[in-house]
Amino acid sequence: MASSLIFTVSRREPVLVAPAKPTPHEFKPLSDIDDQEGLRFYSSGIHFYRNDPSKEGRDPARVIKEALGKVLVHYHPIAGRLREWPGRKLVVECTGEGVVFVEANADVRLEEFGNAPSPPFPCVEELLYDTESLGSDLDCPFLFVQVTRLKCGGFIFGLRINHTIMDAPGVVQFLTALGEMARGAAAPTVPPVWERELLTARCPPRITHVHPEYEFSAATDVMTTVPLSDMVNRSFFFGPREISALRKYAPPHLRPTSSRFELITASVWRSRTAALGYDPDDEVRVLFVVNARGRRSPPLPSGYYGNALAFPVASSAAGRLRRSPLGYALEVVKKAKASVTDEYMQSVADLMVLQGRPHFAMARTYLVSDVTRAGFEAVDFGWGEGVYGGPASAGIGGAGVASFYTWHRNGKGEEGILVPMCLPGPAMERFQMEMESLTQEPAFDPYDSNTNMKNISIVSRDMKMSRL
Template identity: 50%
Template sequence: MAAYSPPPSLIFTVTRKEPEFIVPAEPTPYEFKQLSDIDSQESLRFHAPLIQVYPSNNSVQEDPVRVVRKAIAKALVFYYPLAGRLREGPSQKLSVECTGEGLLFIEAEADVRHDQFTDADLLPPFPCLDQLLYEVPNQSGVLNCPILLIQVTRLKCRGFIVTTRLNHTMCDGVGIRQFLSTVGEFARGATQPSIPPVWDRHLLTTRHPPRITHVHLEFTQIPDDFVPPLSALIQRTFFFRLNELSALHRQLPPGLAQQYCSTFDVLTALLWICRTIALSSHPEDEVRVMSLVNIRSRFNPPLPIGYYGNGIVCPAAVTTAHKLTQSPLEYAVEKVRRSKAEATEAYVKSMMDLMEVRERRYVFPLRGSLVVSDLTRLRLEELDYGWGKAVYSGVAGGGTADIRVVTFYMRFKNREGEEGVVVPMALTKEAMMKFEKELVRRGVAGVVQRRKINDLKGMLSSM
């Protein structure tokens, strides 16, 4: 296992033009479209930043800013709700007013080449993120503001960076990938999206009267004392090589390993254990891990192909700190697997009914909680605007409203050609040292980024 500190963060300057609005290339309907009861929940009311880094391509001489700008306008004809503005109605229910005002777009240039980025610089939190994703004053709210902000930054080498800030109430990872893939298709000359977008948010609405038929441990309210302030945290990104993940699988009993036990299950179990040890939780403290589950295929019939709203729930696995940390790895793996299996159609409907009863005000507890989202299956790096695949595509910063509890799994291939999964983690300095020590003891991960976040509040305000 290799653990090392990368060189100092890359510093560069970005020159921006004035922000503009990109509107649909053709007239679109003016109407109000109600969001689903999953979309409207309070825990999704934040902006999620994504970043895609593209090296130069000698076979392409076009200007990426012009190409992407034109493709966005064409894509918005089909995804016209993304050009509108969110409004809030009674009981915090959200709808989008399809005004056609457009999304925010920023054209920029950076005095840096792609080959100046090290492996560490191509991972979250990105250097100079505040310049690559400029926050336009008074345009960053969840309500009554642009739903999307996209910045395209040219590099000195003729490569470019695309950064996207998404209002999470409108789309989940599958949804934003579908939109950006459509932008890429138009950039490459298509005249129609290969997957037509489907609204159909009525498929995920509450029953009347509401019927709460399941226990929803992810929303259990517990005191959030002893939760560190954001200013006390540092963020580091960990690289788990494929051979290390295979070694984790081999630690499981043959019976469990022979069942369908995903890399996500095993890695989540490991991180849950190591993080609980790092936080020095009291043995009897309740600890939980919540896995974001795509529920599109769990309905009968499945949600339509092309559905780009939030199709995710977050069931929790719960135990005590003592039981988790003193049991073998397979105990945590089984807890993770069983919690994911709970996300049935009946469970989702019960959760939406709970949201209705609580007027969508439930949020995840912070203390003793870890929320994980697997972006590896989205294959974001394959998004292509005509220059080929991205060398990195994923979250740009913490990627969430509160990096104290939420982390993401993303594909990564380093300059040595090693493939694996990268995971950003935010902890206090003392807890981070314990976390790294526990990973070293288990021999499964190398630290690939050690950049300190001096002002996490500032970063979160840009998400």
């Protein structure tokens, strides 16, 4: 089993890779969406590649290192360093110093990670550069890359990148360009666009929306009191059959308009709340990342690689969420997601300036980020598409508080969405029972007026759960 896999990685000394040609020395302010507190960290990604016999004699580490220097000519701010101006305003000084590159070797074969690798990965910290010891991210490189050769001839590409300079679509755009350069292109197909002023606060700034995602809460959360040793990790697969079942638990008027993301998020949030046993009056929330690129008019220019995201929040009293049919949670999630408009994004940027760039609140909150459509798995450095490409860990911001939704092909060859979950042992058993029930096709339409089950919910199961 990959989960019990142990292997050794030997690293060479890290080196700085600078742009292959001279680049301008200038100061480039980040946007007021980029520099919020919740994005001031290094996000991690990992890509697994098979051996390609036709590439015999080509070293992926050397190829990618050379391509880095070339692509940084076009993405020269990434070769700079982060500075902080008054008002906690973050600015990139384009110094051309470069990014960190490490080459390594591991005594393990790709097949030992399983047929369909997915997080959590064994020994993942050995495959990524350690940024924990950096302390502040000011005056540090934006990007750390490690290429690890495997015994089978395949390799693993790992990166850590400061989230303030780009979001997931931005990372995919950059990695796609890096792959193009590695395959011999003279320039990226999509030229990078900075233009961070498009997501900057007005003058004077003014908050025009309610933003509960940034309202501080002193509420305690059961998830913060459980030792890590008592936590259990499992992943839940949502393929066509599971999505079809969830859709049938939704009210008829919501079935055709509800996305896979909305159905999964509503059901996972509801089942997680029931499993954790919150008090009925506790406010529980689900916070999700929404890509604002397609929600602006006019849209952001093609090639924009900064953070263009929002964190709308859906909230409910825990008791009502548990007692109500799935349609209630679905309505709340859809309403929150639809709230992200041009003016909403502008209001967030203005709030950052007026309130000191706060962190989004996480008390009794579950954060989800859907990266299934980002295109991580399609990044090609010359060895074809990855066996896996995407987040290096199952969650964000600590055990149990968040999950990445990733594209996955299960052992049966079915394609779908994989949702990792981290919960205390007893809660995990309750959560699994909830999800198994919701992803089984109902014997009848719960909203059919010809039955006496019009108001079917999970109430009966909740009653059983309370006895566990």
